Amino acid sequence: MTDAQPLSFFARLGLAFSVLGDGRLAARLQALRNGAAPVEAVAPAATPAPVTPPAPAPAAVRATANVDAALQLLAALQREARFVDFLQEDIAAYSDAEVGGAARMLHGGARKVLQESFDLEPVRTESEGSRLTLPAGFDASAVRLTGNVVGQAPFTGTLQHKGWRATAVRLPALTEGHDARVIAAAEVEL
Structure with a gap:
C-alpha cells in the first residue's frame, strides 16, 4: 500500500x-x-426508483430582499470577528496552527454576533443519532431527507443534524444616510 x-x-x-x-x-x-x-459498498440487487419527498407549498415571493439586514450582519461579523478579512486572505501559505489561531478568534467574535443578533432553537429536539419517524405531511422546509429516499411518508431514519431555526432577530435600525454597503470603513492613521 x-x-x-x-x-x-x-x-x-x-x-x-x-x-x-x-x-x-x-x-x-x-x-x-x-x-x-x-x-x-455493495449495490443492492434491485432498488425502486427514488421518490422525491413532498415539496413544500411555494412561499409567497417577496418584492425585494432586505439587503440592508444582510449587510448589517456582515458588518457586525467583520467588526467583531474580522470575518471578511479572514475570508479574503489567501491562507495557503500559513501553517495549520496559524490558521487555527485565527479561526479561534473568528469563532469567538462570530459567536458573539450570533448570540446578540439571533435567538436560535433546534428544529428537532431528539438527540442526534436517534431513530425517528416522519409522518405524512411533515414540514419538508424544516427537514431535509438524505440517503435512499424511496416511497412515500412515513419515513423512518436517523437524525444526523438537529437543524436550527431563528426565533428572534435583533438588528439595529439604520440611521438616515447610513450606507450599509460599507462593511468596514477604510482606516487612515494620522
Missing part, C-alpha cells in the same frame, strides 16, 4: 464537515481508524 499525499487544510476541513454530516461515513472512518478492513 502506498502512502497517500497529505490533504490540504481545506480538504481536511471539508472532510471533517462531511464526517459530521454523515453518520455512516463517520462509522466507516472509525472502523478504518481502529484497523478494520475497509468495507466496500
